[in-house]
Amino acid sequence: MCGLAGYIGNVAEPERLLAAMGDAIAHRGPDGRGLKVIAPSGSAPGAGLSHVRLSIVGLADSAQPMLSEDGALAIAFNGEIFNYVELREELVARGHRFRTSGDTEVLLKLYEIYGAECLSRLNGDFAFAIWDGRTKRMMLARDRMGVRPLFYTEKAGTLYFASEVKALLAIPGFHATLDPFALDQVFTLWSPIAPRTAFEGVFELEAGNYMIADASGRRISTYWSLDFPDAGDVRLDMDENEKAAQLRHLLEDATRIRLRADVPVGSCLSGGLDSSIVAALAADMAPRGLDTFAITFDSAEHDESSFQTLMARHLGVKHHEINCSEADIAAAFPDVVRLAEKPLIRTAPAPMYRLSSLIRETGMTVVLTGEGADEVFAGYDLFKEAKVRRFCARQPGSKIRPHLFRKLYPYLPGLQKQSAEYLAAFFGADAAPLSDPLFSHRPRLRGTAAAKLFFSGDLKSKLAGYDAADDMIAQLPERFGRWHPLHQAQYLETRFLMPGYILSSQGDRMAMGNGVEGRFPFLDHRLVEFAATLSPSMKLKGLKEKYLLRKSMADKLPAEIAYRVKQPYRAPDSRAFSGAVAQEQVHAVLDQRRVAGDGFFNAAAVDKLVQKCAGQTAPSFRDDTAFIGVLSTQMWLDIFKGTNRRASEAA
Amino acid sequence: MSAAIKETIRSFIVENFLFGDEAGLPGDAESLIAGGIIDSTGVLELVAFIEEQFGFTVADSDIVPANLDTIEAIAGYVGRNASAAVAA
Known part of the structure; x- marks a missing residue:
């Protein structure tokens, strides 16, 4: 590496x-x-x-x-x-x-x-x-x-x-120079296309x-691109046990060859299903024992340490953890932007950077992680959400069906109080046409793009007539339209967000910032190709995500992990910048004259956003997205704009 | 009266959701959700504002787009529930 x-x-x-x-x-x-x-x-x-x-x-x-x-x-x-x-x-x-x-x-x-x-x-x-x-x-x-x-x-x-x-x-x-179209893409899809x-x-x-x-x-x-069978060709008569056994065999081999190194290989443990599976397989194959690594948070909403500890005890591995406070996120954020080299709309890469520093301090340079399983075996909430939206669209105006949205997001307090009508409206259940190639992703794209409100008039006129989502559609292969809706959603996630954000901003760049190499058994192409041929219901069965993966690995995991509902990896966003030290940093970076001088954002509106976020314990998705997006863009400009001097010194 | 309520709602939307950008203010009959102005947290911010500003409690069953998704609807809803409070 x-x-x-x-x-x-x-x-x-x-x-x-x-x-x-x-x-x-x-x-x-x-x-x-x-x-x-x-x-x-x-x-x-x-x-x-x-x-x-x-x-x-x-x-x-x-x-x-x-x-x-x-x-x-x-x-x-x-x-x-x-x-x-x-x-x-x-x-x-x-x-x-x-x-x-x-x-x-x-x-x-x-x-x-x-x-x-x-x-x-x-x-x-x-x-x-x-x-x-x-x-x-x-x-x-x-x-x-x-x-x-x-x-x-x-x-x-x-x-x-x-x-x-x-x-x-x-x-x-x-x-x-910052590419305005790339900025529009970040403020739509989380990364440039x-x-x-x-x-x-x-x-x-x-x-x-x-x-x-x-x-x-x-x-x-x-030389390679992700492919799925036509919806009409998906075999529905697959033997579940046989497929589970094949999956297990492939995953074991993918893990085995990823343990090849002349230095010790550790494993990350988030407390979720995927990294637990990888750690369980690696623990069996590591003759000298396995070291595992985890990040913990102060806020109960983000912390998964009880599951991490449970899994580490179950495996009998040497477990290391590091806490990531809100102040840690704020302090690391300029380095995170420098390493990611692009504006970000989430702080989630920051704890990963901290985690790689723990790995390095322990003396290790290679770790396995569970990355990729959510794309390959349909673990993300977005896949379930798209399924519920299709279900709702079959009976517009239903007072019952939209309540399923609440069930999808038990960790979002703002949603729990909403009526069926509002739930249907937020998720566009009555709006997006089913034929839209981006159907699965529209609520996320729309929710993110709402943060473009802060674009300056100048930037808006540069972007006039441009739509990042249309650009995404233009890149889809001709065969896309013939795939099952779940496979379309998986393709969008695997082709765009995974390399553009997950594997780069949150993956390679945060690990290599501390000279650590991540390895991802779930992204072995043999496994990816195998999973693509599985029927959609073997991946998302009802609203149960990663069904076949759980089945194939249940004997290696405690029940609390094997049947745990997916909790997305998140970190405090604008809230991470509410401390006194971080506020000073925010005011320096988002100084009204500097923001106005760079010309990308409406400086007066940004000022009001900073005030609003500072006084809020639970900011909205849009405000959080806008705050981190604007802050990271201004940091990017401070680091990279114009000259090469500062950037190369800092690395 | 309705005009005054509408003006209050408009300035709340401009300040709280548009951060002062009046150019982004939707027409009275345009959907706040479709315009990307309000999301699930935003609705709760709007409810809190109505309760504080107009002095009545918004019943859970009233939190529906029919009452709150356009400036016109909000003004009508507030007018029906808070006539006493805003008459002053």
Whole structure:
């Protein structure tokens, strides 16, 4: 697990640039540094790679950038190929020899033999750049789910790329500007829609894609994308026990290969079903015992420590926990924005950053987590909500059916007091047409977009006629319309929010900020592909989420965990900034003149919002979203706007 | 009287939900939910405001869009329940 950067084209002082790019992402790789100008400037094209290393596999002999034996190929690689052991054995059996014991050389050899076709053989979380001197091409590639990041930009005909945008700020003459359309997307979908990023002119290579760049330009291709059977082809006669056994087998194998490392691997324990499953499987496979890690909160509404402790005792693991107070969230938030590199509308990444600091302090660098299970096996409330909305839409005006919404959100006190009519109105049960491709997501999109109220007149006119939700629809594959509604909802969640927010802002960036690598058994592509073929009712049975997953794992879990209703991971939002120290910070960042000067928000309205939130114990969804959204955007501007200096110092 | 109630409601909406942005004020007959002005917490904020401002308690069964989802509806509802309180 590491960071990479590089270029293809011509650069005036290549060594200096590669070193500066590496400096900017040094937090991703505290254990080693390397850079190489592979093709000197003046050749057509020039090329260079930079790498910062976090040593996990092949500790002694896998320095990067790594060259092939004949020197024709060079690689800078971030991530892991979990099935490298099997791939290596296969290649050795065919007569290939290896100089190192790690996965980097296996990847390089596979590319040497298969070219871009090698991607379909890999089971892993990766982003890499391979320079192919034979064809004078650079290949960039990213894993199927979007676990590891890769960004790029072009300047004067040279293509620059890096694990984080920070490294691109080192490009001479590069000026960071906030993309107004990305901001509109964040204030609708919680993140920019790839390939767009918060930085104007900087793009992200999408999950499951690779790019070939050479002197004539660049071409992006997709080697993997999430697919579901047509609704009419979904088999309803599946044997539940047989499917549960298959699921168990796949999950065990996905966990087993994710424990491969030359350093100890720990496991996160949130107290929910998914991380408990992963920890239970890992505990069985860890010969020297397992360390587990958890975050606790002061507020009963967010804290799950009783379930964490219960599970840790059940497994007999060595459990570590760290508390995250409201003041901790506020104090960490500028760092969180710096690492996430995009405006956020939730503080939930902040406790994850704190958790990774605990993991690092314990001396560990790799952890398994339960991430992905909610997307793959339909755990999120949104899936249930969409089902209830369809149910309500079948009998408009029903006084009985909308009461189900209350049942979905027992943890939202504001909803408990509402009438059936209001519940139906809030969830748009009578409004959104069933044929809308975004049907499942409309209440969330609409609720988030309400925070655009604070956009300045200037920004609104720049965005006139633009709708982020329409942009999302434009990116859907043609086959989308033929899928079952649950599969459509799962696709939207897995394609957009998961890489755009969950795996990046809350995942890779918060973990790597402390040099920690997360691994996600539920996102093994074999498991994802298997789950896609399951009938919707095996995932969401009635209103019982992750049905088949529970069934397949019940024997490994205490009943309190196995049948626990999903509690979404949340953290205090605007309330985290109500303390005296945090208020001072808020007033500095949201100073009326600065907000007005940057021009993105209506400064007078923001001022009133700050006052309203400061005096409120339970702010509304819209106010919370707006407060965090505006605050993080202004922090982003403070950190990144215009110059590259502050950003690279801070990293 | 109804005009005065409407004005009070409008200025509450502008201050509390639109943060001073009068340009965002919906027409008297436009839905506050569809306009993204009020969400589930917002409704409770509105109820609390009505109770404080007009001096009567809003019954749970009255918290329905028919009474509270447009400025017109709110003014009518308040007028029916608080005629004594606002006549002054």
